[in-house]
Amino acid sequence: MPAPLAEAAMQELMDGSAPATQVAALLGMLRVRGETPEELAAFARVMRARAVRVEAPAGAVDLCGTGADGAGTFNISTLAAFVVAGAGVPVAKHGNRAVTSRCGSADVIEALGIPLDPGPDAVARRIGEIGFGFIFAPSYHPAMKHAMPIRRELPMRTAFNLLGPISSPAGVRRQLLGVAEERLLPLMAGALARLDTDRALVVHSGDGLDELSLAGPNRARLVEGRMVGELSIDPGELGLRRASRTAFAGGDAQLNSAIAMSVLGGEPGAARDVILLNAAAALFVAGRATAVADGVTMAAESIDSGAAAGIVEASAAFVDA
Secondary structure, three states, X not given: OOHHHHHHHHHHHHHOOOOHHHHHHHHHHHHHHOOOHXXXXXXXXXXXXXXXXXXXXXXXXXXXXXXXXXXXXXXXXXXXXXXXXXXXXXXXXXXXXXXXXXXXXXXXXXXXXXXXXXXXXXXXXXXXXXXXXXXXXXXXXXXXXXXXXXXXXXXXXXXXXXXXXXXOOOOOOEXXXXXXXXXXXXXXXXXXXXXXXXXXXXXXXXXXXXXXXXXXXXXXXXXXXXXXXXXXXXXXXXXXXXXXXXXXXXXXHHHHHHHHHXXXXXXXXXXXXHHHHHHHHHHHHHOOOOOHHHHHHHHHHHHHOOHXXXXXXXXXXXXXX
C-alpha cells in the first residue's frame, strides 16, 4: 500500500469514519500479507500528528519494546531508563499497563510511587528538570479510541501492536526498541528510518526477549537517518557474564518495584548486568557513549553513584504544578 493511501486510511480510522468491518478487514489483510516499513511509518506519522504533544529536549531518548515475548521478566527497559537518566540523558519513557505480562511499565512506575499521568505539561517539566518523564500511552492517543474495540476483538496481533513503540507523543528521534520476534527487526528498523530518526537500535535477543539479553549474542539493526545496518551485541565481549532469561524473572508490580530498587541500590548479579547492557545501548543511541562498551561503564557509574536511584526518588517527590 503506498504511503499516502496508508495515511489516508489511518486518518479515517482515527476520525471514526471508517466502518468497523473495513478496519477489521484491513488489519486482517495486513497481518496475513505482512506489514511493510512504508505502511507502518505512514500509520505512525498519523498517530504522532494526532497525539497529545509532550515537549522534550532534542536529545531525549525512549526505551521500550513491542511486548508479547511471553518471558515474564521484570521491567528491564524501565529500569534501564532510570539508569540512562542518571547518566545525564533526558528520557521520555512511553509506556502502558501490562497486556500479556503481569506488570507493564506503567504498573511498576505506579508501584514506585511516581504519578502515572500528571499531564503533558507536567511530564515535559519532569523531563526538563529531573531528566525523566513517563508518558502514559492511553492518555496521549485519544483518537485511538475508535480502533481499540476492534483491536480487542481480533484474535491476532495487528499493526497496532507495533505502532505504539514508534509513535511517541514526545517525537523522540533517538530510541532503543526491542522486538519480540526476529522477523520484526527489518520491519521496525525500516519504519524508523522513514520517521526522521537520528539514531535507533532495534534489538532482539537470542533467547526470545524484546530486550538485550545476557544469554548470548543479540541481533540488532542500527538506524542512522535513513541508513540501516546489521550488528550483533554480545554481552560476553562487554565484560558481562552470560545468564539465561530465567535470571530476569519478574512478577507483579510490587515484586518488580522491589527488584528495581535492589538493582538501582547496587545489588550485583544478572539483574544488574542486563540493566547495564540495555542502558549502555541506549547511551550509545543517545550519543553519550561512543560505543556500547563505553556505555556499560557509564551505566555502572550511574547506579553506583546513586544517580539512577536518585531519578526514581526525584520522580516520586516532584511536585507537579
